[in-house]
Each structure stands twice: as C-alpha cells, then as structure tokens.
Amino acid sequence: MIKIEISLAVCLYLVFSVIGFLIIWLLIDSKKGVKKIHPEEKFVWQCSICTFFYIDSQNDELSICPRCGSYNRKSA
Ligand SMILES: [Zn+2]
Numbered sequence: 001m002i003k004i005e006i007s008l009a010v011c012l013y014l015v016f017s018v019i020g021f022l023i024i025w026l027l028i029d030s031k032k033g034v035k036k037i038h039p040e041e042k043f044v045w046q047c048s049i050c051t052f053f054y055i056d057s058q059n060d061e062l063s064i065c066p067r068c069g070s071y072n073r074k075s076a
Helices: 006-035
Strands: 044-046 053-055 062-064 071-073
Touching: none
Parallel strands: none
Antiparallel strands: 044 053, 062 071
C-alpha cells in the first residue's frame, strides 16, 4: 500500500472533487448553451386569453394567437 500523509490525502481529495464539479458544471452549461434561443423580444407575444407564448415577426400592433385564435394587442 502507498503511504501518504493525511494532509496530502485531504488535499488530493479536495482537488479531485473540485475538478469533478467543474467538469459536471461545464457539461451542464454547454448543454444549456445549445438549447438557448434568443428570439427578439419584440416578436414574442403572449396571448391575453390563454397566456400562450408565441413568436410573430410579421405583425407589430395586432396578432392572432395560433392556439385559440383570439386577437392580441401589443402592450407597450
Ligand atoms: Zn390564445
């Protein structure tokens, strides 16, 4: 068996656990980065009837909800 000091053992344990957490964090963060979409906020509409979020880049003032078909006015 390899003999090492207790302080060295604790130090190695801490270093490896921190490296492990960093790798897990980076993996989770890179997965999130792929899924992220950045639609322009002015194209994002929320239906006032069914609270459904959708994107409509063609209309500025009035938009029709694709889910329930009601008209929505852009609130400034
Ligand atoms: Zn709706």
